[in-house]
Amino acid sequence: MATTPRKSRPRAAARSSGALPHGLTAQQCRDMYRKMVQIRHFEDHAAEAYAQAKVGGFLHLYIGEEAVAVGAIAAVREDDHILGHYRDHGYALARGCDVRACMAELFGRDTGICHGRGGSMHLADASRHFWGGHAIVGSHIPIGAGMAYAMQYLEQPLVVLDFFGDGATGNGIFHEGLNMAALWNLPVVFICENNLYGMGATLAEESPVSDMMIKAEGYTMPAVQCDGMDVLSVYGAVQQAAEHCRSGKGPFFVEAMTYRFRGHSMADPELYRDKEEVRRWRELDPIPRFGDFLVQHRITSPQELAEVNEEVEAEMLEAVRFADSSPWPEPDSVDRWIYAKPIDPEATEEAPSMAGNPAGAAS
Amino acid sequence: MAELTYREAVRSAMREEMRSDSRVILMGESITGYGGSYAVTKGLVEEFGPKRVMETPIAEAGIVGFAVGAAMGGLRPVAELMTVNFALLALDQIVNSAAKFHYMFGGQWSVPLVVRTVSGFGQLGPTHSQTFEGWFASVPGLKVVMPATPADAKGLLLAAIRDPDPVIFIEHSLLYSTKGEVPEQEGLEVPIGRASVVREGTDVTLVGYSRMLLQALHAAEVLEREDGVSCEVVDLRTLRPLDYPTVVASVGRTHRLVLCGEDWRTGGFGASLLSEIHDRSFDDLDAPIARVAMRDIPLPYSRKLEQQLIPASQQIVDAVRRMS
Numbered sequence: 001m002a003t004t005p006r007k008s009r010p011r012a013a014a015r016s017s018g019a020l021p022h023g024l025t026a027q028q029c030r031d032m033y034r035k036m037v038q039i040r041h042f043e044d045h046a047a048e049a050y051a052q053a054k055v056g057g058f059l060h061l062y063i064g065e066e067a068v069a070v071g072a073i074a075a076v077r078e079d080d081h082i083l084g085h086y087r088d089h090g091y092a093l094a095r096g097c098d099v100r101a102c103m104a105e106l107f108g109r110d111t112g113i114c115h116g117r118g119g120s121m122h123l124a125d126a127s128r129h130f131w132g133g134h135a136i137v138g139s140h141i142p143i144g145a146g147m148a149y150a151m152q153y154l155e156q157p158l159v160v161l162d163f164f165g166d167g168a169t170g171n172g173i174f175h176e177g178l179n180m181a182a183l184w185n186l187p188v189v190f191i192c193e194n195n196l197y198g199m200g201a202t203l204a205e206e207s208p209v210s211d212m213m214i215k216a217e218g219y220t221m222p223a224v225q226c227d228g229m230d231v232l233s234v235y236g237a238v239q240q241a242a243e244h245c246r247s248g249k250g251p252f253f254v255e256a257m258t259y260r261f262r263g264h265s266m267a268d269p270e271l272y273r274d275k276e277e278v279r280r281w282r283e284l285d286p287i288p289r290f291g292d293f294l295v296q297h298r299i300t301s302p303q304e305l306a307e308v309n310e311e312v313e314a315e316m317l318e319a320v321r322f323a324d325s326s327p328w329p330e331p332d333s334v335d336r337w338i339y340a341k342p343i344d345p346e347a348t349e350e351a352p353s354m355a356g357n358p359a360g361a362a363s
Numbered sequence: 364m365a366e367l368t369y370r371e372a373v374r375s376a377m378r379e380e381m382r383s384d385s386r387v388i389l390m391g392e393s394i395t396g397y398g399g400s401y402a403v404t405k406g407l408v409e410e411f412g413p414k415r416v417m418e419t420p421i422a423e424a425g426i427v428g429f430a431v432g433a434a435m436g437g438l439r440p441v442a443e444l445m446t447v448n449f450a451l452l453a454l455d456q457i458v459n460s461a462a463k464f465h466y467m468f469g470g471q472w473s474v475p476l477v478v479r480t481v482s483g484f485g486q487l488g489p490t491h492s493q494t495f496e497g498w499f500a501s502v503p504g505l506k507v508v509m510p511a512t513p514a515d516a517k518g519l520l521l522a523a524i525r526d527p528d529p530v531i532f533i534e535h536s537l538l539y540s541t542k543g544e545v546p547e548q549e550g551l552e553v554p555i556g557r558a559s560v561v562r563e564g565t566d567v568t569l570v571g572y573s574r575m576l577l578q579a580l581h582a583a584e585v586l587e588r589e590d591g592v593s594c595e596v597v598d599l600r601t602l603r604p605l606d607y608p609t610v611v612a613s614v615g616r617t618h619r620l621v622l623c624g625e626d627w628r629t630g631g632f633g634a635s636l637l638s639e640i641h642d643r644s645f646d647d648l649d650a651p652i653a654r655v656a657m658r659d660i661p662l663p664y665s666r667k668l669e670q671q672l673i674p675a676s677q678q679i680v681d682a683v684r685r686m687s
Binding site for chain 1: 456
């Protein structure tokens with residue numbers, strides 16, 4: 001059973017010399033810390049708004065898994081492509097999407113990042129190359145492969161990060177997507193967030209193997225496992241994976257061992273896991289862990305970390321105020337965007353008679 | 364005009380568009396060396412190479428998902444699903460991905476994708492003889508095209524490849540060898556969303572599409588010859604968005620209507636068509652709208668059993684005779 005938290009090995013050489021691992025700068029580290037705090041606070045406020053019935057439908061919180069999205073997305077270019085699953089707030093914020101527009105999307109407002117059409121599970125920002133939260137488990141795995149094919153075909157030096165959970169690996173579409181990506185040597189990094197549960201199913205109940213990276217082997221895909229509670233571990237793994245893809249060597253599989261501190265969704269009574277297990281994982285909380293690292297390496301001070309928390313909290317309060325006071329979408333706009341090129345036969349004249357045209361001749 | 368088979372017309376649309384637009388790629392099962400299950404893509408890999416004519420694994424959901432991603436990445440994929448029966452494996456990608464992205468992401472991007480697939484039968488048994496256009500046509504976000512003639516097959520496929528939205532393009536296996544005149548001018552589109560009055564008449568309107576259009580035309584000849592009944596025949600060509608004004612105008616002239624389809628009577632495409640025409644044309648109708656459809660039975664293998672189920676011109680003739 002892989003329900004015991006694993007600690008990544010400290011990078012002794014890098015730390016003793018005072019240098020940061022993976023070529024990271026101090027500013028990049030501070031940015032990653034802030035992003036993780038942003039996600040944490042965003043989710044806390046989303047949960048509060050859900051309890052107040054200001055956010056409806058399904059709400060899946062990323063709390064506990066922040067290091068995965070932040071470490072992975074920091075490790076690639078800003079114009080590399082990202083696709084994720086329905087627990088998607090983390091990807092949006094890690095990519096730098098507008099916090100207010102994300103919150104307004106949860107509130108269903110016209111100012112939402114998808115104008116209230118998608119909701120929590122379907123955030124997206126094409127201008128930042130974030131191509132969506134996808135809420136049918138595994139569906140975006142071949143989509144990411146197809147995007148990677150387009151990059152290869154158009155000779156763009158870009159890679160695709162395709163995030164999914166351990167639960168998706170039981171779905172046929174996961175295997176179809178990996179098979180094609182490997183077959184055609186495509187620049188896509190498959191990032192499996194192994195949080196030990198497919199909704200309420202334990203790993204032992206959903207998979208014959210507890211390490212998902214084993215499933216990449218059958219597709220001859222190189223794979224690494226990283227500590228998903230350690231932003232530096234994720235960063236290093238995805239940096240290596242993206243370099244591999246960008247140099248034309250084909251797809252790469254990264255498994256991030258992580259844990260969600262909250263239930264699957266707000267409706268989850270968490271009957272399938274014990275509180276002691278949750279407590280043990282909470283001790284590995286990626287945010288204070290990375291904060292301690294930054295202080296130890298004199299990249300920041302406890303006081304500066306407290307300031308980051310305050311600034312982010314103020315930003316989130318403002319995002320909630322913005323969302324709550326934003327206008328609803330206009331009722332008349334409900335049929336907007338069904339098509340990029342709407343065709344309205346009602347608006348045209350009756351079709352001209354083609355009688356006598358040999359094209360209509362019966363055989 | 365050049366005389367082409369329906370198969371050649373589909374192929375020539377792909378060839379012309381691939382020559383003029385390097386973003387257009389084809390993908391599908393056994394579409395290269397084999398030439399496609401119905402030989403539609405024969406010769407294309409030789410001209411355009413394997414990066415543009417992609418041999419895929421047998422993975423329908425993966426094929427369409429991959430094509431959706433390729434479209435998002437800037438290409439113009441045409442994905443071939445060997446038959447509409449196998450398209451069921453890709454329904455999630457068609458309905459939840461291709462049809463939804465433009466809407467649910469607030470118009471940020473569209474999915475310029477064509478899924479080419481095939482209806483038909485011929486002793487293929489219950490799993491290979493089905494007709495699901497009604498399912499696809501029920502989904503907002505999709506455009507659904509079912510050409511009956513070589514000219515329309517070519518012109519509509521050109522329009523579909525150029526369209527920024529996902530188009531389900533359903534061919535018919537029993538039409539591939541039919542011939543017809545096709546304009547020689549390259550790149551000539553037939554617009555999506557326009558029906559066509561292919562035969563004018565005064566007594567009854569027969570509405571069909573795909574193979575049933577030919578059956579309706581045949582029925583019209585029989586009825587004129589044997590009964591002196593003048594039939595107007597409308598080819599829908601596009602099922603979504605549907606050109607209701609053309610059907611309604613025809614019913615306004617003839618006051619009688621027969622809907623001709625191959626899909627099952629219960630929940631088939633004709634059911635929703637009938638409902639809408641009933642609402643729009645009730646005052647114009649002199650008789651209840653009649654439907655020719657498949658009985659609610661899986662299509663069996665045995666030739667004798669299969670033949671008695673397949674909708675054909677005789678059922679259309681019978682339906683008109685029952686009206687008068």
